[in-house]
Amino acid sequence: MQFAEIPGHDNLKQRLLHSVHENRIPHAQLFAGPEGSAALPLAIAFAQFVACENRSENDSCGHCGSCVKFRKLAHPDLHFSVPVNWEKPTTELHTQPFLELWRAELLKDPYLGIDQWVDAIDIGNKQPFISNYEANEIIKRLTFKAFESEYKFMLIWLPEKMRVEGANRILKTLEEPPEKTILFLISQHPEELLTTIISRTQLFKVPAYTASEAATILHQRSGLPLDRCLMASEVAEGNLAQARWMLENSDEADQQLELFRNWMLFCYGFQVGDLLRITDQFAKEGREWQKGFFAYALYMIRQTLLMNHQPQLNRLTEGERTFLTKFSRFFHPGNYAVISNHINEASAHIERNGHAKIVFFDTSLLISDVFRKEKSRVSITRL
Numbered sequence: 001m002q003f004a005e006i007p008g009h010d011n012l013k014q015r016l017l018h019s020v021h022e023n024r025i026p027h028a029q030l031f032a033g034p035e036g037s038a039a040l041p042l043a044i045a046f047a048q049f050v051a052c053e054n055r056s057e058n059d060s061c062g063h064c065g066s067c068v069k070f071r072k073l074a075h076p077d078l079h080f081s082v083p084v085n086w087e088k089p090t091t092e093l094h095t096q097p098f099l100e101l102w103r104a105e106l107l108k109d110p111y112l113g114i115d116q117w118v119d120a121i122d123i124g125n126k127q128p129f130i131s132n133y134e135a136n137e138i139i140k141r142l143t144f145k146a147f148e149s150e151y152k153f154m155l156i157w158l159p160e161k162m163r164v165e166g167a168n169r170i171l172k173t174l175e176e177p178p179e180k181t182i183l184f185l186i187s188q189h190p191e192e193l194l195t196t197i198i199s200r201t202q203l204f205k206v207p208a209y210t211a212s213e214a215a216t217i218l219h220q221r222s223g224l225p226l227d228r229c230l231m232a233s234e235v236a237e238g239n240l241a242q243a244r245w246m247l248e249n250s251d252e253a254d255q256q257l258e259l260f261r262n263w264m265l266f267c268y269g270f271q272v273g274d275l276l277r278i279t280d281q282f283a284k285e286g287r288e289w290q291k292g293f294f295a296y297a298l299y300m301i302r303q304t305l306l307m308n309h310q311p312q313l314n315r316l317t318e319g320e321r322t323f324l325t326k327f328s329r330f331f332h333p334g335n336y337a338v339i340s341n342h343i344n345e346a347s348a349h350i351e352r353n354g355h356a357k358i359v360f361f362d363t364s365l366l367i368s369d370v371f372r373k374e375k376s377r378v379s380i381t382r383l
Helices: 010-021 039-051 065-071 096-108 114-121 132-143 164-169 171-175 211-222 226-235 240-248 250-269 272-283 287-309 318-330 333-351 356-382
Strands: 028-032 078-081 152-157 181-187 202-205
Touching: 010 039, 010 202, 028 039, 039 065, 039 152, 039 181, 078 132, 096 114, 114 240, 114 287, 132 152, 132 164, 132 171, 164 171, 211 226, 211 240, 226 240, 226 287, 240 250, 240 287, 250 272, 250 287, 250 318, 250 356, 272 356, 287 318, 287 333, 287 356, 333 356
Parallel strands: 028 181, 028 202, 078 152, 152 181
Antiparallel strands: none
């Protein structure tokens, strides 16, 4: 992958290029960006630039033997470590058996998210992680000499998924790696990393794309109409992985609208039996669908504020507009933030493999309580 293939982030690209031109490449780099950001593509593009046999001032050539191998993610000096799991005992769990599948998924979508990867390795509700055994494998692989490039490259995707013991094992390697070795840590939740890990790396913050930027990327990659890409990107708040999933599963949009409509009505009426019923419906879906639904719920709540104050900015289907026209009066800046925080926390719990039924029902009760207090306040005001 070349820098030119990654839209935006010009300042960050210049920082990376400058480190090569000044011969001051950090040996351990932390690319921190939310899911669906360009953190992983940028790390790969930088490694390709360093290894390129005929690079220009601003990018790799894209044609030399090294670039051709990088484009296939098959360069012998490019190593990956990713969170995985399997049915067998995990005492010897490591990345190697999953590399072919990892390359295929990454080539298909360089902005892939953890749920897409979990679906690919087919581990159901199991949590992927980087094992202590894999930490030893990382250290061992880096002791070998480079085959073709001047440098060896180790990309650790989601290092926050590494067990504490394994993270401690690689500390010395991060601080003093073998000669001509560059380690890339690509993290979506750097706050979950050990402080000793962070202190040994050069931090590069990669912000999420705006909805407009994400829509342009999706439009170019998929060929789908720009307005559809923009709506998906707005729902996903610039998360390319989630927006792509929404576009691929657009036939489920009516299902999500129906669930959201019932959810809000049942929360408002505190209809516990109905909330239990739709909790079962929510729990039957996969984790990516569940996160997508929470993203959709946040989008719909944002649209209620626009409907109340700036209706010309609304991007709604006819069904969504019909429902929100009736229900938007129950949302206002005073309760929007509280309800949004509850849904954001629920989405985070789902991402960390929280029990779907408990997460959804608990969130329903919290939102019901917000509406209950709102109705009580209105009743008192009328008195």
